[in-house]
Amino acid sequence: MYIFKRILTMILTIWVITTLTFIIMHSIPGDPFASDADVLPEEVLENMRAKFNLDEPLPVQYVLYLKNLVQFDLGPSIQSETRDVNTLISDGFPASAILGLQSLVIALVFGLLLGIIAALNHNGMLDYAAMAFAILGISIPSFILAPLLINYFAVKWGMFPVASWGTWQHTILPSVALATAPLAIVARFMRSSMLDVMNQNYIKTADAKGLAITGIVIKHGVRNALIPVISFIGPLAAFLLTGTFVIEKIFAIPGIGKYFVDSIFNRDFPVILGTTIFFSTILIVTLFLVDISYRIVDPRIKLTSRGE
């Protein structure tokens, strides 16, 4: 019953997002055929508008779109003549998802380790080293880091391919470039949270009972310190999985990150809506998973008054 209700709410939320996006994208100036307007005769333009239902009044367009949407048809792309929005997404998503998942794993594993080590060595050398790294990681944006990585690891030392997509080696540099900033943020959150938790009475109790330090850190410390990291990586996962414009562009990766930006500049209305719905679905599901994992990590947490 609870799950059923949540799914219903999710569908409702996606409908609100779709509607608002529809309204906003039609209230900004611009036309998908703006670049063709000078070269093509008026009749051709009218035909093209009719093909994409753009000659209909907006409420009719809206209803037509929703009709297709409930059948999971995201419609044709105006820019791409051969592929519709469903194909654009299914073609590009695997590359974006692999890249996103790898970066997420790198950011989580190394971020958590760095944060825990820093917290356990509070104000020690390791703490300072880890935090200096974290500060560098967050203050170098990916569009600067990526060219630097390519210049050294690919061009000068030849360890990895320069760009493009195909083998596993191709995924290393973009994953690292994409993971650096989230890694630094995870490390900072974890350090701060661990410092709080390691001061709690139950840690002192466990220590006084003579439990092994690794057991205390993992079972009592890390588990209770994870909440901020979970809050942070939920939305991050959605953003990473659906591709990033900058990294995919620099490394020439055939992902879907570019459609989020290009479709808006081209006023490719079906692609704008399609990518937004796709992203929102993933986002809302991850936010739901975040709420569930709060309770797994800390069973005392109550999300609803019925304790589900």
Added chain:
Amino acid sequence: MAEPKKDDVLFRPVDRSRFQQEKIVRPSMSQWKETTVKILRNKLAILGLGLLVIITILAIIGPHLVPFNYSDQNLSGKNLPPGPEHWFGTDSLGRDMWARTWYGARISLTIGLAAAVIDLILGLIVGGISGYMAGRGKFGDKVDGFLMRIVEILYGIPYLLVVILLLVVMKPGLWTIIIALSITGWVGMARIVRGQILQLKEQEYVAAAEKLGTPHRKIIMRHLFPNMIGIIIVNLTFTIPQAIFAESFLSFIGLGVQAPIASWGTMANDALGVILTGQWWRLFFPGFMISLTMFAFNVFGDGLQDALDPQSKE
């Protein structure tokens, strides 16, 4: 009365020096005073604060220390490396990088700080209410659900679309940038605050405060927020550089500051094209200033966390 014998186990004179240890030596301090004292004792925090003060002062007087304006072009002296005349070198239009760096500091620091303050206020209010109301009866669940759906919707609508819409309605300028950054900027903070509150409100001291009849507002302000100060500060220190970089992206699509006005983000962006030509100063100075500001905020934030955290009393 006979002196008790030394080996009398039942009656022995009390060793008075032991009470001395339990005497309260430390005068009781107000929270404000205690925080100040703790911060002043933390050398790294003082270093961070000092750096922030220096950067702010240079942002105010820096551009006036050289005889060049941030927008003065000099095509015969372009791409000069740092030297006695141009302390930070010149860019591809012969503009003095020192003047531009410190003029840019005004824009970038204003944007960063304003975005951080707005994120903080909205994030604390929405996240605080949402987390505190969750699991508190049917009405509480509804409030939490409603606020979190708003967060989901703001995450979901394409940011770029909203920004272009803003561009249509408002003139490009500092405040437009700050509004564009704040529209969705606070949702991350709200989610993190909510997560923390969900966990902290189940702690024993909150239950105790509640049983004693402490009003909800006071529980949130006095018991919950101070215990998550570390996470809040960490999140704030990220907001500032992220806002500085986001501004350069907004400038790129025409919504940010307009040339010839400089900001650290746009200077770093402009320097990307020449990154491999050896004109290192183009990227180094704005990049270094962003990192230095980050470093200063971080170490000062760490000191603040130690000083404000009620659990870390020595």
